[in-house]
Amino acid sequence: MTELARLVALLLIGLLVGLLNGQLAWSLAAVAVLALGFHLFQLYRLHRWIVRDEDRINPPDGSGVWGDLIDALYRFGKRHRKRKQRLTRLLERFNEFTGAMPDANVVIGPQGEIRWLNDAAQTLLGLNQPADLGQRIGNLIRHPDFLHFLRHGKYAETLEFPSPLREDVRLSVRVVPFGNHERLIAARDVSHFFRIERMRRDFVANVSHELRTPLTVLSGYLETWSDMRDEVPPPLRPSLEHMSGQAARMQQIVEDLLTLSRLDSESTVAGDQVDVPIPAVVATLREDAEALSGAQRHVITADIDAELWLRGEIKELHSALGNLVSNAVRYTPAGGRITLIWKAEADGGARFEVRDSGIGIAAADIARLTERFYRVDKDRSRASGGTGLGLAIAKHALQRHGARLEITSRPGAGSTFACVFPSGRVVRKTTRARAG
Template sequence: MLLWRSALLLAGIALLGLVFQPFFGWAVTFLIILAGMAGMLIYHLRNLHRLSRWLDDPTPQSMPEAMGSWDAVYSKLYRMVRAQGKNQRMLSAALDRFVAAGEAMPEGVVVLDEEDRIEWCNPRSMEHLGLDRTKDLGQHIAYLVRQPAFQQYLLNQDYSQPIILRHVAGNNFVLSLQLVPFDSTRKLLLTRDITQLERIQTVHRDFVANVSHELRTPLTVVGGFLETLLDMPDLDSATRDAQLKLMFEQTQRMQRLVEDLLTLSRLENGLEGRDERVDATALLQQLASDAEGLSQGRHSISVSQETDLCVRGNYDELHSAFGNLVSNAIRYTPDGGQIKLCWKLDNSQPVFFVTDTGLGVEAQHIPRLTERFYRVDRGRSRTTGGTGLGLAIVKHIAQRHQAKLDIKSEIGTGSCFAIIFPANRLLDVEEAIFAR
């Protein structure tokens, strides 16, 4: 457009000179044409200068004004700058959203260039890998993550599967790392903390191993005696009766284990029972009767009831939890020892606890007593007939009732196991009558 307008203007100047040539001669005509061309040149140079100055800071607000053919040029440039500014704002907003999303991600994200140098990283990756965004940008990732497995992972360039690293940068994390190429030059390094998942898998493996171990002994005993009975049909009745008694005891042990496993599975899967009014007085009397039956007169058993208020809960679950605490006290208290069952209020909170004068537990074992199959003394636990799941069941039942299991114990003195309920589980007399 500018070229055509300039050409037409030059043609107009030349035509004007030819019109005046008969009157003024060729010299004047030449000067008129030359003056017109000079004027055009000055006009274009002036606009080029203004354009050059504007290009140093090309904003729509500072766009020069022009007339004639340059007005069309500036108008087109104005529209282009406006469109470019809009695109830049959109790209900037998209980049801000990407950065904000990366910053908020629960996994670590590191952007690497084609040379595996760090271009950007989010806070979680800094936590996982010990990176410092203020000084590590531009550093090769292999200089900062120095574990041989990761170095080999980079060299192999096979990123189809993640790798597992432990104790990166002195941390106790178990990390899953995977490189993901996302264009021709860049890669994402994704880090994920799988410490808890690893711990759960370890617990599951230990659980299966413990169950297998607990079932193997009674199955071996029963299988051995059955083999003896089959091989020796003329075995004397006294020996046969003794073996049958032992087999019965071992099958009872397996039955208790299976029942405890089913109970624990139901509790962990959240299959909650219906809340109801639980008469603490009647429950305490039932527990005392159960304790006398288990003790067979070998212990001194006492009951202390400081309140007759009831609680809101599931009777069967609470009977199971309290019963486990009572049976543990009887199993681990030597003959002649004392066992006390108590129901009281403590700071408006209902509390059930069992104290004994048994062997006691060392302090370092107490935090782990509620783990499945955790035993302070495996030999002693098997002798007493425990399954290793009782306190795990108690803990889950307490949690389902928003209660807390509190354990205090001293070696040679005895133990106290208490379940402390929240005050909102307490029912006064009117509420207890209404809840019937």
């Protein structure tokens, strides 16, 4: 209203002066020029105040609408400066926090471009800030396992691989998707745990090797006495048989420990791989299961896709599948049913299942079944002759082939053990194999 009243007053003055001197048009033009000059001057002062940072806290004087505008801008700028100061403090605290973290953290965009990284990412992953910002992380970290892990897109598990800077530094990497197709890469130095695990594997392997020789000697003597059973006093014969059985069991444990140590040494299958005739392997396993069943007379059937083969290491695959079949025979009551299934999956992979009508497994025990020497029923397991290492061997052998072990069971309702192989391992053959 003040500005409008001022404009009306100027127009009236111009009109009065114009009427008095007979120059109405010139008087009104002079009034317009005067008003425009005033506003241009106020606009100039406002612009100079806005663009000069040193004067930001000292606003110019103004009247009317210009005074209101300058006052509103001043208050807005004051609030903005306070917010900026708070954000600056928060950012400083955030940088202090991330800088103190021992884990490397990297934020990448949808195309893998690096958007942010902390100090630990420079020491563990070899990245540089700000030089590497905007670069694709796959161009800077070239480890094949890491590249495959990023492309795979399934981040439920972690990946371990050596640091790009030092081979003796082992990193555990987890990827967390968030935001608009962004991902957080968190890498932790697990070299200490890796060294402890390697020491454990070496210890088990060395002890197993050391035990093998004396056990072989003992078994040789026991076998000799068993061959001379008629010369052994009758009261000692049961003890001799018991010692022979326990020596054989101990030898099997040593062999299983050595197998586990070998499987632990590498994450993937090494050496030459061949097309493995899984249909023939499953048929052989069925025959072995019938022999192991013996007087228990289990009903053992097989449903086999005769054209479905796998690319891999035949001994490891035979061991993995065989352990599942022998477990089913041991833990299924006499006369129970055991079904072996070898079939293709909808995604192009393959699946081997062992279904039994056995005693079943409680949910709390399923997660621990693949642990070394873990037994659900210790007395029954020892009586059945198992070493407690079969499922651990099966799990490791499958992992080395990119496969996984799935277990479903309920107490009293039997169990299903399934080996799921990826499509990259599947080979189709036209040769027909017999299925029982």
